[in-house]
Amino acid sequence: MTLTIEKIRTTNPIILNVAxxxxxxxxxDAINFIGGSPIMFTDPREAGDLTGISNALVLNLGSTNPEAFKSVISSGREANKKDIPVVVDPVAIGASxxxxxxxxxLSESVKIAAIRGNISEIAHIADVAWASKGIDAGQxxxxxxxxxxxxxxxxGAFIIISGEQDIVTDGHSxxxxxxxxxxxxxNVGAGxxxxGIIGVALATEFNLESCAFGTALLSVAGEIAAxxxxxxPYSFFNAVFDTLAQLDDTTFQKYAKIIQE
Incomplete structure (x- = not known):
């Protein structure tokens, strides 16, 4: 992998978020501590201006009100015009x-670079039956x-399944x-x-390896915090943020267990 934490912090990519x-x-905080620069927005009228200064867009579909979804679609289209990666979290897809x-x-209107979800959410997207519906994946x-x-x-997107072991794939590797x-x-919000961290990684260097690297950053921080x-769990969560802020490439490489199948 060619992506490094040092490169992320030197690049300091701007990540626009519909959270x-x-x-x-x-x-x-997670974006900021690992070396990116976050912008949060909710007003669809800002989509063009804010996407124009951003290096990646992260769309969380957890808020379903119409105004929030207008921001999702408008910013996604603008991101495609600018050719910056769009990361999507299909929160509790299949639950309603x-x-x-x-x-x-969204998938019909916007080219998505990466989709991150639990096994239940990704199975729903793949049209495979799975036991659990919601934000928590079942067995x-x-x-x-x-x-x-x-x-x-x-x-056509990179897929990240987060869980006890995280899986990252483009359908082949x-x-x-x-x-x-x-x-x-x-801890609600870890996903x-x-x-956001995956958005930082893909904004810095766009490839599947960077997606895996970004995914591992949070997992390694959790392992160290624990x-x-x-x-x-509350103290652990605070320690995760501290660890993200202090993490360097030497420490990351010491702990990272990234296996290519």
Whole structure:
């Protein structure tokens, strides 16, 4: 992999975000601490101006009100005009008709570079049955790598399945990230933070390897934070942010477990 934390911080890419109403501060902090520069927006009238100064766009579909979705579509189209990567989080797709409709409209209107979700969300996109619906992935049988590949081929986007092991694929090559900590699952917003960090990585260097690198950054930070707070999820979460801010390439390489299938 040619992407490095040093390169991210030297480049300092601007990441425009249509964030879930629950987590904008977490997302902005994660982007900032790893070396990007976040912009959060909700007004679709700003889409052209703000996309024009940005290096990647991250779209969280957790807010389904019409004005939020106007911002999603308008900024996505502007990002395509500028040819900057669009990262999408299809929050709880499959849980309601409106979420399915919004994702369908977005995918028909905007070229998506990367989609990050849990196994339930990605299985829904791949048209594969899975047990759980919502933001939390359930336990079910099935080949997660095959599901990720199917979703990638269907959408033409990089697919990231986050979980105990993260899977990153373009439908052909596959990276498995074997870092992380279970306390991420108890903190709302960890996935949204990952969306932003993936946006930072792809804005700095656009390829599948960078997508895997960005995915591993948060997992490694969690693994390091858990050494100090193994059973204190709130303190752990704060330590994740501290670790992201302090993380360097030497430390990252020491901990990173990125396996190419």
């Amino acid at each position: 879930n109403m629950v987590t904008p501060q977490h997302v902005a 008709k409106i979420r399915d409709t919004n994702f369908k409209l 079910d049988s099935g080949d997660k790598i095959a599901i990720a590949k199917t979703a990638a081929i269907k959408t 596959v990276f498995i990230i074997q870092n992380g900590n279970p306390q991420f699952a108890t 949204d933070m990952l969306d 050494q100090e707070y193994p059973n204190q």
